[in-house]
């Protein structure tokens with residue numbers, strides 16, 4: 001997802017509750033940044049944070 005697009009999502013989502021069901025790598029002008037963004041709310045995550053969320057989700061078995 002383009003960085004600008006993520007920012008727009010974030011604005012439109014307006015800090016509502018989100019379970020962050022999916023992540024996408026974020027890039028800017030064709031170059032990948034290190035972060036991931038939630039495809040629903042546009043929140044930014046580091047690779048470590050993303051892995052942590054996925055790990056918790058796995059343990060819950062959902």
Ligand SMILES: [Zn+2]
Nearest residue numbers: 018020038041
């Ligand atoms: Zn989210």
